[in-house]
Amino acid sequence: MKQSRPKKEKGNMAAVISSKLLGVAGKFLGKKIAVIGDCMLDRYLYGDSERVSQEAPIPVIDIREETYTIGGAANAAANLASLGAKVSLFGVVGDDSEGKMFRILCKEKGILNVFLRVHARRPTTVKTRLVARGKQVARFDKEVTDTITSHDEKYFLRELEKHSGLIHAIVISDYAKGVLTPDLSRAIVRFGRKQNIPVIADPKPGNFWFFKNASALTPNRYEIEAVWGEKLDNEKKIREAGRLLQKKMNTTLLLTRGKDGMTLFQSSGALHFPAVQTDVADVAGAGDTATAAFALAIASGASYRHATEIALRASGIVVAKSGVATVSLAELKSVLV
Ligand SMILES: Nc1ncnc2c1ncn2[C@@H]1O[C@H](COP(=O)(O)OP(=O)(O)OP(=O)(O)O)[C@@H](O)[C@H]1O
Numbered sequence: 001m002k003q004s005r006p007k008k009e010k011g012n013m014a015a016v017i018s019s020k021l022l023g024v025a026g027k028f029l030g031k032k033i034a035v036i037g038d039c040m041l042d043r044y045l046y047g048d049s050e051r052v053s054q055e056a057p058i059p060v061i062d063i064r065e066e067t068y069t070i071g072g073a074a075n076a077a078a079n080l081a082s083l084g085a086k087v088s089l090f091g092v093v094g095d096d097s098e099g100k101m102f103r104i105l106c107k108e109k110g111i112l113n114v115f116l117r118v119h120a121r122r123p124t125t126v127k128t129r130l131v132a133r134g135k136q137v138a139r140f141d142k143e144v145t146d147t148i149t150s151h152d153e154k155y156f157l158r159e160l161e162k163h164s165g166l167i168h169a170i171v172i173s174d175y176a177k178g179v180l181t182p183d184l185s186r187a188i189v190r191f192g193r194k195q196n197i198p199v200i201a202d203p204k205p206g207n208f209w210f211f212k213n214a215s216a217l218t219p220n221r222y223e224i225e226a227v228w229g230e231k232l233d234n235e236k237k238i239r240e241a242g243r244l245l246q247k248k249m250n251t252t253l254l255l256t257r258g259k260d261g262m263t264l265f266q267s268s269g270a271l272h273f274p275a276v277q278t279d280v281a282d283v284a285g286a287g288d289t290a291t292a293a294f295a296l297a298i299a300s301g302a303s304y305r306h307a308t309e310i311a312l313r314a315s316g317i318v319v320a321k322s323g324v325a326t327v328s329l330a331e332l333k334s335v336l337v
């Protein structure tokens with residue numbers, strides 16, 4: 001019969017893990033991470049509605065407040081910066097006021113370098129949420145999701161190559177808006193392998209196969225469900241899909257599972273990590289935090305297992321905050337002790 005470990009031994013093990021995780025986080029500061037992906041601007045319009053329009057049977061909303069934050073790949077980059085990394089962000093924006101604002105907000109979030117291609121015929125991706133009486137009532141998106149040009153691909157690869165000696169990890173943040181073309185995705189994975197730089201990709205289902213041979217992937221459950229082509233509605237199916245996709249992709253697969261935590265699939269087997277946060281305010285952006293913390297831990301020399309523990313705690317902190325939030329290095333360290 002399997003015996004559970006005595007309490008004291010469990011306590012000692014927890015202390016050893018916590019000191020290892022703190023050691024990893026202690027190496028975060030100044031790590032150089034390149035983030036490439038689909039950049040966006042999130043816009044929130046807050047207002048009240050007390051009248052019905054005379055033009056159509058719809059409410060008229062008086063806007064009282066308008067706020068902007070950076071989203072998509074830029075949110076992963078902002079999370080890396082707030083954890084202490086020196087971040088270079090690669091992406092595309094339009095030749096518009098939102099593109100200019102995007103650049104300014106990146107600086108405000110501590111993203112050190114931005115390598116943005118400015119497109120005349122492609123607007124900056126903007127997602128506008130209309131919030132009335134504390135509830136989202138509509139969202140309107142401005143975007144063009146055509147794949148980027150081969151000039152853009154070459155530019156990104158050239159810039160990555162120029163900085164290769166200075167990069168500790170590459171994060172690919174895919175929101176299926178056209179930056180991660182098959183050629184560019186595969187070239188980045190090849191580049192990482194050649195230069196011995198870990199490449200961690202957070203893929204959308206349609207682009208999943210482009211990231212074969214990446215060091216690690218961090219999809220969520222719905223994304224692998226779409227890749228698998230069948231509902232993964234029980235643990236057995238999730239494990240089967242995770243194991244097979246990990247093998248087929250020749251990668252390490254960190255499956256994020258919302259309130260159910262994370263499962264790490266490696267060639268040596270699967271390990272499950274239950275979520276650590278029960279006091280949840282807003283889960284939006286938790287996946288970006290998880291990918292950012294996981295990648296930074298790997299860049300800092302952590303094992304995949306320890307990187308997962310860190311990603312779990314970092315995302316646990318942001319889900320307790322309202323809105324799309326980031327986690328600071330001090331906050332992360334405080335939950336690792
Ligand atoms: N409801 C929740 N309760 C506790 N932890 C959560 C919850 N939702 C998310 N988390 C934590 O955040 C991690 C990442 O969340 P999730 O799996 O939802 O990523 P995601 O779907 O890619 O998120 P998004 O795309 O909105 O950024 C989870 O693995 C878990 O650790």
Ligand SMILES: [Mg+2]
Nearest residue numbers: 202220287288
């Ligand atoms: Mg996600």
